[in-house]
Amino acid sequence: MDNAQPRLVMKKIVKEFPGVRALSGVNLTLYPGEVHAIMGENGAGKSTLIKVLTGVYPIDGGAVEYEGKKVIIKSPLEAQLLGISTVYQEVNLCTNLSVTENIFIGREIKKNGKLNWRKMHNQAKKLLEGLQLQIDVTKLLSSYSVAIQQMIAIARALNVSAKVLILDEPTSSLDRDEVNQLFSVIRKLKNEGLAIVFISHFLDQIYEITDRLTVLRNGEYIGEYMTKDIPRMDLVSKMIGKELVEMKKIESLAENKTSLNQSFLSTELLGLQGKIDPFSIQINKGEILGLAGLLGAGRTELARLLFGADQPDKGHIHLKGKQIKFSSPKQAIYEKIGFCSENRKSEGIIPDLTVRENMILVIQGKYGWFRFISKEKQREIADEYISLLNINPANPEQLIENLSGGNQQKVILARWLITNPELLILDEPTRGIDIGAKTEIMKLMTNLSKEGTSILFISSEIEEILRACDRVAVLRDRKLEKEFNNNEELTQQKLMKEMAGGV
Amino acid sequence: MIQRLPLGYKQLPLVATVSIFILMYGFGSFRYTGFLSSQVFLNLLIDNSFLIVLAVGMTFVIISGGIDLSVGSVIALTSMVAASLTMNANLSPLIVVPICLLVGSIIGGVQGSLIHFFNLQPFIVTLAGMFLARGLSYVISVETIAIDHPFFDFMANTRIPILGDSFITISVLIALIIVIIAVFIGHSTKFGRNVYAIGGSEQSANLMGLPVGRTKILIYTFSGFCASVGGLIFTFYMRSGYGLHANGMELDTIAAVVIGGTLLTGGAGYVAGSLFGVLILGIIQTIIVYEGTLSSWWTKIAIGVLLLLFIVLQRIIVIRSEKKQNSS
Known part of the structure; x- marks a missing residue:
């Protein structure tokens, strides 16, 4: 496999957001017929790397070589045309359209200048049957569960003549049977010569399905390893940068409590x-x-x-x-009483507000809007909880949407902790956050x-x-x-x- | 328990619109003699053909999650351009008509480009467009320009007979052709489906690799084009150009589209629904005329009540389907 020509090489990729260096000098090499994991904690830069690769964000530095040629991918459409398809962590489909449309939109089948719905419905059905899913494809996407929507997103990605398939946390909302089903599909695609990028927080799944992995930490490239050659503990310590002993500590803490x-x-x-x-x-x-x-x-x-x-x-x-x-x-x-919703994105964060503003929402609401908490006081509170919860980046004026999922979760926790519940x-x-942050929480x-x-x-x-x-x-x-x-x-x-x- | 309807939830507003239209028509026929004639029905089309065309363009805009407030003013501007070029510059309609269509399309295209490239709110951009177009028509002339030209006479007076004594006008023909084209675009073209996708979730549409920017610009261009077609039809109807023409008509258009079952938040709706939305507005007026004693302002009251009814209906449908999803 090592002798084969890599399908995609990303070299020294740099990506900066205002106030955050999301990626600094990250490498990624994908070979055909291989499942490649990108490993790292929240905020390590996995999602950013994917978004850079698929043209959602422009690259600030570094080079991408695709099938031996240098390319600059400017939009998701260009990436798709090159054969790079992505299934994102959050299902990014349109719930107001039918299943068929979600699979075909952007590359519809036409007949005499008219969209050929019948043919698309049939093909969509066949495609989903290949994923062992038998559903009515003419119904709206919103009538199906998230797990099924996920499979539909994968069906959509497969429908293009994909050469690189990126699966960003595809298993986080699937049950065990659905995961097995997905894995059998992944193996089939791998044998067909697809290069597959697989991102997951489940270590078991990484060891089960991937051949090779790249480790990132805080936007930096740590290394590339063959999955079967790296023991779990080594992998985890590479991801979080320190030996993981906290797990045991928790248990002892729990015991002491009366x-x-x-x-x-x-x-x-x-x-x-x-x-x-x-x-x-x-x-x-x-x-x-x-x-x-x-x-x-x-x-x-x-x-x-x-x-x-x-x-x-x-x-x-x-x-x-x-x-x-x-x-x-x-x-x-x-x-x-405090309540952290499972729906962090829609019921938790206010994406356009800063970390500080997100934190003080509840306590300010509790005081009433006429007793305004002064900005210095807000800063003080925010700084305290940022250091207490180890929120990264430690900048209270950062927009929360630029933080990783785990850090957003910590901000929401801080929001309630401030009220002394x-x-x-x-x-x-x-959910959807890495071992380090899980342990901390x-x-x-x-x-x-x-x-x-x-x-x-x-x-x-x-x-x-x-x-x-x-x-x-x-x-x-x-x-x-x-x-x-x-x-x-x-x-x-x-x-x-x-x-x-x-x- | 409520029986499950064989129809999907998404068709429900459309069904409601058509039923309300039929109900009102039935009510009129029952109450007034002479109401149940094909010509009364065709007059609905004749008197509202410009509104139908406007509503078609607006439907796409609203389905995409946007709004276009400039359409009323574009009618006024179109009528002024048509009138001044025909009467003052003595140009042939062969030149005047394309110029008029170009005016609306350009205004729409510029609005769409601003919305896309600068990521601006459609409300503000088209509000600016509304003032601009209205102002420009006064720059051409503050007075009414009456049009006296064989072409405009022909367009206004030609009656196309159908069903024995009844007739429609060329304007109705134009409006219906545009409706048919728009239904085709909405259901059977990539552009049409992209509009729905953008209305559903612009971010998802972008990540799915759809040409979001191009589609948005085209949507507003199409709405501008429809506004200028509507402007021409309005000019045939009024046979004059005037800066005050179609004042506030953008709101009538939006009302018609919403009553037609299009979700104001985008993502769902049908062009055919908007056609019925316009017909409902028309039939309210007709009923009030037939009633004879009522002030014409009752039209506005009826429209207001209907609008509220529809918004509530849509909201109930959305809440229902959310509940359904949660429980599945």
Whole structure:
């Protein structure tokens, strides 16, 4: 394979944003018939590298050679015409168009100057059947789940005579079967001579599917390795630049904690028709309660009821022993409840505001807009939390949209921490962020609970739940199924069985 | 539980529009003698042919997520250019008509370019275009210029007989041809589908490699072109050029498009819907004329109520489909 001519060579790529050097001297070499992983923490520059390669951002320095010729790619369209197709992390399709259109738009099939819908529908169907997906292609994209939309995005990328296929976090919203399905497609394409770039935070998947990998850290090129030759621990330490010992630390922290058996918030058959069946749950002071369940089990729905974002039609909430009703999140905030949505992009950050402005939103809202927090005070708060949460870049005046996902998440966390919450609801706070940031966030959770903050921790990753939580509640099919104390007897298998049900 | 409609949610506003039109027509026929005649229906087309053309251009603009406020003023400017070139410069219609069409298209194209290249809000850019075009028509003349020319007489007075005694005018023919072309563009051309994609998500459209910039410029050029065609039809109708012509007509156009079922936030809508939107505006006027005792301002009230109704209807549909997606 090494003797083969590389399909694509990127040399000494530099990309700068105002105030951030996103890429400095990054190399990437892709060979045909190979799956190549780009590894790095959030903010390492993976997404930027992809966007530079596909012409979304112009290159500030360095050179790109494609099939032996020097090229400058100026737009996504040019990249596609060259045969470089991308499936982005967030599904970037148009939900108001049909499945067929999403696959074909930009390269429609025509007949006598007219779009040939019938032929496109047929081909779309065939293409999706190749991905073992049998759906009605004439329906709107918005009528399908994110997992299916993801497969459609891949079908779209395959539909061009692609020579380089870039998959940016394609598996983050897929379940295990769908991942296997995707991997069999990837293997098939690899054998057909495609050069595939695969980005994922799941190390298992990297070792399962990739042949070679390039490691980036803080926008710098660390090195290129054959996947089978590099042990996991070496890879992780190359990505984060230090030996990873924190993982164990968390566990020891969790053990030291003595949970106070004092209820902070409890519910009595609280429910909302069509969202979640009535549930009774208790969250104690200083406790981390894990909420486990498959996608669509009703975890977010439950959290939204507790935060007053949705109104229950049944049952009651008791806060510190008193019955209370939240008619809006504002009231919940006054009762010192914080809620980090799983939807960081649309329900978390305000992309056009700075880190500082994003941080102070809730506390300022709580004060009311007439008691303005002075700019110096804001700066002070922002600086404090930037250093506390290790936010990178450490510039409070940076626009939040220029930060990586993990750092955005930390800013959102800071937004709530500033308000000194007594209950913090974290909905998938670790999704799509790297191990380093995950560890930091979980460490933070443990510290908070030691100081008496209750935490409702929602996560799809059972390992994380088992590592951090005192108790675990399992949801299945919009119903609270069971609660467990997190001790030695609670295993991943046991939890998984409960989540899957039927046994 | 509500029965699932066999139609997709996206067709619902269109169905609502057509049903409302039929209902109102039925109401009129039931209440007034002589209402149920083919000529009354055809008069709707005759009296509103310029609005139909405007609405066609506006439909594309709104589907793409934009807005074009300049169309009313472009009508006035077109009428002034047509009138002054015909009457003062004594040019042949063979020259005047292409120049008029060019004026609207250029204004549209420039607006589209500004919106794309400088990433400006369509609202502001076309608001500026609106003032500019209106002002320019006064630069040509502050007075009305009456047109007395065989070509304009021919265009205004020719009756094309259909269905026995009934007739339509050349303007209606032009408007319907434009509707048919636009339906084809919207459904069966790359450009048309790109418009929908941009309205759905401009960022996604860009990442999918669609020519977002070119499409946007073309959308506003097309809207400008439609405005100048509408301007010519308006000039045939009024047989004069005047700077006050079609004052505020951009808002009527937007109303017609929204009543026609196009989502103001972009991404969904049909040209055929806009045709019915215009016809609904027309039939409200007709009913008020037939009623005889009502002030013509009742038209505005009826339009206002209908607009609100449609916006609420659209919102309900959007909320419903979001809910549906969440629960799936």
